[in-house]
Amino acid sequence: MNGAKQVFVAKGISRIYTMGDVKVHALRNVSFGIETGEYLAIMGPSGSGKSTLMHIMGCLDRPSSGSLYLKGEPIDSLSDAELAEIRNTEIGFVFQSFNLLPNMNILENVELPLLYGGVPAPERLARAKQVLKAVGLQDRLHHRPSEISGGQRQRAAIARALANRPSIVLADEPTGNLDTATGKEIMELFDELNLRGNTIILVTHEREVADHASRIIYIKDGQIEYIEKRVEV
Ligand SMILES: Nc1ncnc2c1ncn2[C@@H]1O[C@H](COP(=O)(O)OP(=O)(O)OP(=O)(O)O)[C@@H](O)[C@H]1O
Numbered sequence: 001m002n003g004a005k006q007v008f009v010a011k012g013i014s015r016i017y018t019m020g021d022v023k024v025h026a027l028r029n030v031s032f033g034i035e036t037g038e039y040l041a042i043m044g045p046s047g048s049g050k051s052t053l054m055h056i057m058g059c060l061d062r063p064s065s066g067s068l069y070l071k072g073e074p075i076d077s078l079s080d081a082e083l084a085e086i087r088n089t090e091i092g093f094v095f096q097s098f099n100l101l102p103n104m105n106i107l108e109n110v111e112l113p114l115l116y117g118g119v120p121a122p123e124r125l126a127r128a129k130q131v132l133k134a135v136g137l138q139d140r141l142h143h144r145p146s147e148i149s150g151g152q153r154q155r156a157a158i159a160r161a162l163a164n165r166p167s168i169v170l171a172d173e174p175t176g177n178l179d180t181a182t183g184k185e186i187m188e189l190f191d192e193l194n195l196r197g198n199t200i201i202l203v204t205h206e207r208e209v210a211d212h213a214s215r216i217i218y219i220k221d222g223q224i225e226y227i228e229k230r231v232e233v
């Protein structure tokens with residue numbers, strides 16, 4: 001059943017990247033369901049297909065075959081414009097490489113998704129400042145990404161993902177390259193978001209980070225190796 005209780009349902013999705021004569025099978029016939037409000041971690045070796053899967057769930061990429069359903073709706077039936085609309089309103093994406101724009105300051109970077117989402121200027125400013133305060137960057141608003149630390153860039157990327165108040169947060173290695181203390185702070189932020197009812201899906205190499213989730217999907221060679229349920233749902 002693809003009821004609205006499930007935020008994502010994947011049915012046999014594959015993703016093949018074609019580079020000249022070479023085909024890379026990044027995902028092979030992957031199927032799963034993710035409940036609304038779930039806290040899910042995805043683990044697996046480098047190159048196993050984790051980011052590819054996150055990009056597909058984030059409506060930034062489409063499977064080569066198979067179907068992904070978002071809240072019961074098959075995303076292959078949606079146009080690129082409709083996918084962009086979903087991205088702007090429902091989903092907050094924290095990229096593995098942050099993707100902050102270098103020529104904009106932190107405040108402008110965080111305001112950007114709100115601009116795309118059509119939020120009026122005064123509210124945009126207020127909301128961007130609010131999320132930046134929540135991640136502890138209220139005194140770095142006018143710094144550019146190159147003028148803050150790696151951990152602060154990560155927090156700015158998280159603020160940007162949260163600015164449009166998405167119900168689904170997708171985070172690709174949100175604590176990668178962070179010191180232990182900053183990583184802990186970031187995880188507290190995700191725990192809090194999940195307690196407020198947001199669906200959290202994160203990729204991590206760290207067992208301690210994955211332990212925050214209620215379920216862990218292990219991916220290997222583009223396939224689900226096994227799923228570990230950590231607490232009774
Ligand atoms: N845009 C692309 N074009 C071609 N091949 C790609 C592309 N993106 C990823 N790949 C390949 O697809 C496979 C899966 O990549 P993916 O980025 O999903 O791995 P990952 O599990 O996120 O790895 P990591 O833990 O290192 O981030 C890899 O073999 C990678 O080289």
Ligand SMILES: [Mg+2]
Pocket residue numbers: 050051052096172
């Ligand atoms: Mg990756």
